Amino acid sequence: MQNVITVRDLTKNYNGLMAVDHINFNVTKGEVFGFLGPNGAGKTTTIRMLTGIIKPGFGQISIMGFNIARDPIKAKQLMGVVPEMSNAYIELSAWDNLLFMADLYGVPKKTARQRAEALLGLFDLYDRKDHKIKNFSKGMKQKIIIAMALMNEPDILFLDEPTSGLDVQSARLIRDIVRKLNKDGKTIFLSTHYMEEANELCNRVAIINHGKIAAIDAPEQLKIRIGGLQRVEVSFNKPADISELSSIPEIINIRKKGDKLALYTNEPGSIIYKLVDYSRANNLEMVTLHTLTPSLEDVFITLTQEVGK
Amino acid sequence: MMRAYAIAKKDMRIYYLKGPVVIFGVLSPTFLFLAFIVGRDLPIDFLIAGLLGMTVFFTSTSVSPVVAPTETQSRNLERLAASPVSITTILIGDILASVFFGVAISFIPVLLGIAMGVTIIHPFILILGIVLAAFCFSAMGLIFSSTPTSMTSTVMMLSTMIKFPLVFISGIFIPIGELSLWGKALASLSPLTYITDLCRYSIQGNTSNYYPVVLDISALIIFLVIFMVAAVKLHERSLPKRL
DSSP states (O other), X not given: OOEEEXXXXXXXXXXXXXXXXXXXXXXXXXXXXXXXXXXXXXXHHHHHHHTTSSOOSEEEEEETTEETTTOHXXXXXXXXXXXXSOOSOXXXXXXXXXXXXXXXXXXXXXXXXXXXXXXXXXXXXXGGTTSBGGGSOHHHHHHHHHXXXXXXXXXXXXXXXXXXXXXXXXHHHHHHHHHHHHHTTOEEEEEOSOHHHHHHHOSEEEEEETTEEEEEEOHHHHHHHHSOOEEEEEEESSOOOHHHHHTSTTEEEEEEETTEEEEEESOHHHHHHHHHHHHHHTTOOEEEEEEEOOOHHHHHHHHHHHHHO | OHHHHHHHHHHHHHHTTSHHHHIIIIIXXXXXXXXXXXXXXXXXXXXXXXXXXXXXXXHHHHHHHHHHHHHHHTTOHHHHHHSSOOHHHHHHHHHHHHHHHHHHHHHHHHHHHHHTTOOOSOHHXXXXXXXHHHHHHHHHHHHHTTSOXXXXXXXXXXXXXXXXXXXXXXXXXXXXXXXXXXXXXXXXXXHHHHXXXXXXXXXXXXXXXSSOHHHHHHHHHHHHHHHHHHHHXXXXXXXXXXX
16 A cells, blocks of 8 residues: 555654654555544644644654655645634635635636635535635634635645534534545545544544554554453443442443443443343343443543553 | 735735734824924925835835734634745745735825925836835834734834834934934934935935935845845744744
């Protein structure tokens, strides 16, 4: 597989604070690569270095063969960027924002108009094309920012928290568009806080914590490798006695989650029999019962706690 | 260059009618000039030459300092920095917007002077001087805006602290020839001195300028180069702090 992003020994230090600490990874052509990490882990700093916005302290970044330090303009020409914060020009219309982006990327006028029309159609904003961005909702602003990043038809699209703070429908639309863009052959570098989003969209994810890469793999591989125990989630019609449940030998740990109990185990089948016996003995009725495998969130929590220690 | 022009077009649409641009670019020099001339009996060609120099100075230094802090605050700068344009291109775009504004507004005192019977003796030198000075002062404005702040008021306060003293040492209100030796030495350090001198030459005639025309033009070019190089270096350093 062809690597479109190659990162070697990438490091950034801010006044003695190691924001990014000698990280290495590759992103292959056509994949959706998730970049996950808690706040302050070094995600945005890494994306800013990858997109040529800030210079690395040390290390190398290659974007489709172009070294970002030596050929920043050529490397940037191949990418589209959606930074974390909303940043279209609010005094300009949606149309003017798109054409301004086209001018910055040297897209010919006629092609720019055709692309702008197509993108406004794709994002369901064509009727608002002459309206100033300051009158747009947050979801509409985010759509126009993504459209701006697509005006140069980039090979690689960097999305930094693209669905952060959006309503359910807008977030879903953006996820659908990410899938469509990836299907059309674009490589996508996605930074997100939403584990379910990463799980749904990404071929591989990297988890960064305290500036270091804690793991890189496919989400399912990470769940098997790092996710830990399976769990049975159960809720009863009346409060259950946790101490009594703890005496079941197959249960390794119990966590209370709202009106549910999460029972961590390696033997979920056996636990279910014991729960039936327990509810009969205590005259309780099971309202819900689910067996769950480890989630990407479990992987994330495990890794970020380990590296953070 | 096309990309710099695109940035200039964007700046013109967004920033020309911003409050700080109108206040510091148009109203300030107007009131400063009125404060100087009211109640004084001075030749009109002397006044128009001074007004013209001051107008180019204030208008050209009013747009470029506003762009960087405003775009820092509105979070547009990161998007611009991610696009395939260098910092130099971004700054040239900002300068072009500032130059168009400075040159356009400078026509007002020229037309006012013509309406009041003033003759432009050397029009080509005047146009060359205005354009050169507009570039020079716009680049100077970029130095003010290299302060890594998102507060336009901070940048405008800093620029006002430097601009107002320059007005008084640059031969606008008192001809350079009438200044003391240290006054002349101080005046030679101000780029405004040279455009004012060129305006006097172009409007009042060959004997009104203090420096030779070639020296005035050369000085403006040298200041432009110094300001531009300094602005690029300073903005390269301040950009990461703005994000």
